[in-house]
Amino acid sequence: MKMLKFMLARHVQAFVSTLGRLFRKPLNTLLTALVMGATLTLPSLLLYSFDRFQEMSDGWSELPSFTVFLKDNVTEKQALTWQTELQKQAVIDHIAFENKDQALKAFRENTLLTDLADITGTNPLPHLLLITVKSSQRENIPELMARLEKHTLVDSVVWDQHWIDQLSSAIHLVQRLSLIISGFLCIVVLLVIGNTIRLEIENKRQEIEVMKLLGATAQFIQRPLIYLGAWLGFFAGLLAICLSALAIYLLAPAIADVAAQYQLKINWVSVNFAQMALLLICSTILGFLGAWIAVLQHLRRIELSV
Amino acid sequence: MIQFQQVSKRYPGQHDALTDVSFHLAQGSMTFLTGHSGAGKSTLLKLIARLETPSQGQIQVAGQNIGRFSPRQIPYYRRKIGIVFQDPHLLHDRNVFENVALPLLITGQFSYQEIGKRVRAALDKVQLLDKENTTPVRLSGGERQRIGIARAIVAKPQILLADEPTGNLDAALAEEILNLFIQFNQIGVTVLIATHDLALISKMDIPQINLNQGQVT
Numbered sequence: 001m002k003m004l005k006f007m008l009a010r011h012v013q014a015f016v017s018t019l020g021r022l023f024r025k026p027l028n029t030l031l032t033a034l035v036m037g038a039t040l041t042l043p044s045l046l047l048y049s050f051d052r053f054q055e056m057s058d059g060w061s062e063l064p065s066f067t068v069f070l071k072d073n074v075t076e077k078q079a080l081t082w083q084t085e086l087q088k089q090a091v092i093d094h095i096a097f098e099n100k101d102q103a104l105k106a107f108r109e110n111t112l113l114t115d116l117a118d119i120t121g122t123n124p125l126p127h128l129l130l131i132t133v134k135s136s137q138r139e140n141i142p143e144l145m146a147r148l149e150k151h152t153l154v155d156s157v158v159w160d161q162h163w164i165d166q167l168s169s170a171i172h173l174v175q176r177l178s179l180i181i182s183g184f185l186c187i188v189v190l191l192v193i194g195n196t197i198r199l200e201i202e203n204k205r206q207e208i209e210v211m212k213l214l215g216a217t218a219q220f221i222q223r224p225l226i227y228l229g230a231w232l233g234f235f236a237g238l239l240a241i242c243l244s245a246l247a248i249y250l251l252a253p254a255i256a257d258v259a260a261q262y263q264l265k266i267n268w269v270s271v272n273f274a275q276m277a278l279l280l281i282c283s284t285i286l287g288f289l290g291a292w293i294a295v296l297q298h299l300r301r302i303e304l305s306v
Numbered sequence: 307m308i309q310f311q312q313v314s315k316r317y318p319g320q321h322d323a324l325t326d327v328s329f330h331l332a333q334g335s336m337t338f339l340t341g342h343s344g345a346g347k348s349t350l351l352k353l354i355a356r357l358e359t360p361s362q363g364q365i366q367v368a369g370q371n372i373g374r375f376s377p378r379q380i381p382y383y384r385r386k387i388g389i390v391f392q393d394p395h396l397l398h399d400r401n402v403f404e405n406v407a408l409p410l411l412i413t414g415q416f417s418y419q420e421i422g423k424r425v426r427a428a429l430d431k432v433q434l435l436d437k438e439n440t441t442p443v444r445l446s447g448g449e450r451q452r453i454g455i456a457r458a459i460v461a462k463p464q465i466l467l468a469d470e471p472t473g474n475l476d477a478a479l480a481e482e483i484l485n486l487f488i489q490f491n492q493i494g495v496t497v498l499i500a501t502h503d504l505a506l507i508s509k510m511d512i513p514q515i516n517l518n519q520g521q522v523t
């Protein structure tokens with residue numbers, strides 16, 4: 001019990017004293033943390049963007065729907081009968097029938113072409129069915145569309161949201177790419193930390209030699225160096241959060257513009273504490289790992305030269 | 307306490323630093339290790355501190371063959387030994403108190419109160435209690451040397467090794483420091499002092515081991 005208490009005390013002591021050491025050289029600390037923080041900002045922004053896109057595509061996937069234009073000669077009664085029949089299919093969530101007379105009326109109210117019917121003499125608009133597919137049946141849409149297109153009553157089938165699928169697959173590609181880039185950047189952070197710790201070991205060479213001479217175990221010498229790495233990682237994570245917030249703030253108007261053109265609602269500026277915590281934990285672990293690797297590599301080389 | 311059995315040490319590419327050295331130092335004894343510079347005094351001390359390993363022969367300290375220690379055991383072994391160098395190797399970014407406290411922090415077995423008590427006792431022994439908050443840079447050579455001694459004895463080692471501890475000091479100061487070693491010896495510490503200060507040795511009635519070109523004469 002007493003040993004445990006001492007062990008804990010030693011860790012707390014190393015933990016606090018390394019923090020003190022960092023603050024005694026604020027400029028060095030800031031520069032190192034800034035290099036790492038800036039490197040981590042890109043992965044952090046990518047992570048953030050995925051979330052926003054995910055929210056967006058989640059919004060779409062609720063209502064995958066398409067429009068079926070019926071042939072000119074199809075009567076309202078035929079259309080309604082077919083609607084009831086279609087409704088029984090498991091794939092379909094619900095169907096809205098749009099009468100061509102109503103459509104023309106709406107068209108007149110919404111446009112300046114009030115006398116369209118007068119020009120052609122007849123109503124040029126067809127009856128149409130707005131078919132909404134169950135969200136779980138998304139992958140069956142192409143098959144369903146092909147089937148409906150062959151139906152005798154159908155003139156054409158148009159999927160309004162086809163571009164969304166194209167965008168989705170593009171985003172998917174970008175996501176993959178960003179993951180790979182993030183991986184590389186994490187390696188960069190590991191190298192930066194490793195180099196910092198290596199320099200620290202060089203600077204503290206005399207101290208380390210004296211400690212070894214006085215009977216310090218390898219762990220005793222390593223402990224503060226590894227904590228140093230972890231602290232640097234933590235501060236780098238904090239800086240990355242600040243830099244990401246700045247970038248989001250600067251990008252927000254431009255993103256809103258683009259989103260407006262596609263009539264999309266993106267909640268671009270949102271605070272996600274879980275994500276921040278994740279970033280902090282990851283950067284601290286990166287710092288810890290980088291320092292650990294450096295310590296294993298370089299500390300062994302210090303031989304006592306007294 | 308310390309027993310050398312036909313110990314030789316050869317550094318790669320050089321002549322033998324020690325050849326066929328055998329001696330025995332009893333527990334609680336005090337001994338001078340004399341000889342010209344380059345006679346192998348430092349090598350002998352390094353062998354005892356397990357900073358070097360012998361090329362041949364066996365060294366037993368407190369009944370243990372120290373050549374058989376695994377790297378893990380070495381730090382714990384070194385804690386039993388206090389070492390005083392000609393250059394005391396103080397850490398300049400820490401004050402006197404922190405420097406002397408270092409061996410106690412390393413063992414990690416003392417509370418802060420205990421550390422304070424022991425460090426002040428050690429500083430009191432070398433009569434530098436009033437300097438505990440000073441940085442080593444502000445101390446004179448003799449004061450630094452005494453801080454080095456305080457650090458060597460603060461953890462109450464069984465063995466005290468000193469390599470030219472009076473090398474940089476004037477005669478009066480040298481004698482004062484030597485008296486310190488005698489005091490530690492009187493409380494049971496085994497003391498081995500390497501020196502070529504013959505004037506100093508001649509005043510004391512203390513056994514000697516004389517090295518000449520790596521051999522005991």
